[in-house]
Amino acid sequence: MKIAMVGQFPPHVGGVGVHIHTLSKELVKQGHEVYVITYPHKNIEDIDGIHVIGTKGLNIPGVRGLMFKKNAKKALENLLEKVDIDIIHGHYLFPAGAAAVEVGNEHDIKTYVTAHGSEMFEVYKKQPLMRSTIKNVLKKADRVFAVSNALKHEIIATGVTGISDKTSICWNSVDIDKFSLKENDSFKQENKLVDKPIVLFVGNLIRRKNVESLIEAKKIANSDYYLVIVGDGPLYKKLNKKVEDENVRDVIFTGSRNDVENIIPSCDVLVLPSFSESFGIVLIEALACGKPVIGSDVGGITEIINEDVGLLINPNKVSSIASAIDKVINDEEYRVALSLNARSRAKIFSKVDIPYDEVK
Numbered sequence: 245m246k247i248a249m250v251g252q253f254p255p256h257v258g259g260v261g262v263h264i265h266t267l268s269k270e271l272v273k274q275g276h277e278v279y280v281i282t283y284p285h286k287n288i289e290d291i292d293g294i295h296v297i298g299t300k301g302l303n304i305p306g307v308r309g310l311m312f313k314k315n316a317k318k319a320l321e322n323l324l325e326k327v328d329i330d331i332i333h334g335h336y337l338f339p340a341g342a343a344a345v346e347v348g349n350e351h352d353i354k355t356y357v358t359a360h361g362s363e364m365f366e367v368y369k370k371q372p373l374m375r376s377t378i379k380n381v382l383k384k385a386d387r388v389f390a391v392s393n394a395l396k397h398e399i400i401a402t403g404v405t406g407i408s409d410k411t412s413i414c415w416n417s418v419d420i421d422k423f424s425l426k427e428n429d430s431f432k433q434e435n436k437l438v439d440k441p442i443v444l445f446v447g448n449l450i451r452r453k454n455v456e457s458l459i460e461a462k463k464i465a466n467s468d469y470y471l472v473i474v475g476d477g478p479l480y481k482k483l484n485k486k487v488e489d490e491n492v493r494d495v496i497f498t499g500s501r502n503d504v505e506n507i508i509p510s511c512d513v514l515v516l517p518s519f520s521e522s523f524g525i526v527l528i529e530a531l532a533c534g535k536p537v538i539g540s541d542v543g544g545i546t547e548i549i550n551e552d553v554g555l556l557i558n559p560n561k562v563s564s565i566a567s568a569i570d571k572v573i574n575d576e577e578y579r580v581a582l583s584l585n586a587r588s589r590a591k592i593f594s595k596v597d598i599p600y601d602e603v604k
Contacts, residue, residue: 245602246277246327250316250344251335253282253296257475257500258448259525260335260360263391263416268294270596276603279327281319283312297323313339320347329353331600337363337381338374345384356600357381358389358414361522364398365543366452379404389414389599392544395522412599416525420594423532425587428509435496437510441469441573444511446504446526447518449477454517454540454559456483461517461566462492467573469494474507476500508533512579513572517559521545532590536582538568548593552585 249268252260261282268278272293279295282288288298299315320343323329333356334344341357348355367374382388382404388411390396400408432438447453455473462471473483476499487495501507504526508514514530516539523544527537537554539545549556555571558564572579 245330247331248329249280249333251340253280255287281316313343316343337378341381356387357385365520391416391523394543414599416523417596418528418532420532422505423529425534431507432510437470441512443469444472444514446474449475449479457562460562464566467570471495474498519559528590528593531586534583534586553589
């Protein structure tokens with residue numbers, strides 16, 4: 245079959261890109277042909293047998309999305325003139341999902357959309373003017389996927405007619421060969437972080453990820469560690485300035501990286517203190533590397549972290565974050581016990597299921 249995906253994709257960095265890439269690779273492996281229409285980037289190229297199409301526009305987070313619906317729709321139309329597409333799959337209800345369902349409906353092509361989280365937990369809840377748009381996407385889609393049970397409940401709560409019957413779970417998955425137990429201290433050696441434990445954050449530097457509280461927790465910690473922050477975003481400069489102005493020691497910003505599989509093995513614990521999170525793919529990546537994890541007691545995170553592999557914290561309390569980190573860093577026996585369970589937990593999320601009715 246020929247499938248067209250719409251949404252974030254490498255070289256863009258992020259959980260959605262990882263999800264689309266993983267699903268697309270499995271489809272190609274099974275003999276299907278996959279085309280991905282993604283945001284503009286100067287380094288767009290086909291990878292892993294996947295045809296990648298970049299749209300026009302500015303590659304500036306927060307701005308590029310404004311034009312992506314229009315440009316993605318145009319790119320889809322152009323693709324349909326050349327290729328007989330069987331399935332269209334939009335990732336994020338808006339703008340990618342909106343472009344997907346409009347083109348799918350116009351050309352009578354089976355259309356799937358995947359909700360990845362922030363469009364429901366953030367946009368739908370906090371931007372009333374967007375609710376009708378998101379509901380329209382849910383209404384027009386033939387099938388709707390959610391990456392966690394928590395997100396599925398949010399989608400069903402919209403009350404869109406028939407939404408419960410056509411919504412199902414499509415888990416994020418982790419490549420346990422790419423993220424593995426192999427020793428890799430290259431990042432630690434490269435940055436001379438050899439004399440203290442490493443607490444790691446990987447993600448976009450936006451308010452929802454709550455990195456500021458992670459820095460505050462460092463200030464009151466009863467353990468001594470390096471805090472390594474991997475990622476970029478609108479808060480990058482502000483967070484750097486906070487660390488400098490408040491003289492918070494041993495905090496390292498790496499900027500955006502596309503080699504997190506080489507960074508995670510260097511850490512002692514990975515922390516995701518988000519205010520909201522539909523899933524948290526970086527958590528299962530860390531577990532696959534045999535690392536303990538700490539995450540907020542919210543959304544899909546609670547479906548990943550149990551007492552055997554990590555701790556849940558209250559993202560609104562800096563003391564909760566700090567004490568969880570202290571417990572893992574200061575208690576080596578406890579940390580090792582969590583590590584021993586981590587890989588087995590990750591394997592639960594390692595299978596890539598093809599979710600399309602036509603392929604089953």
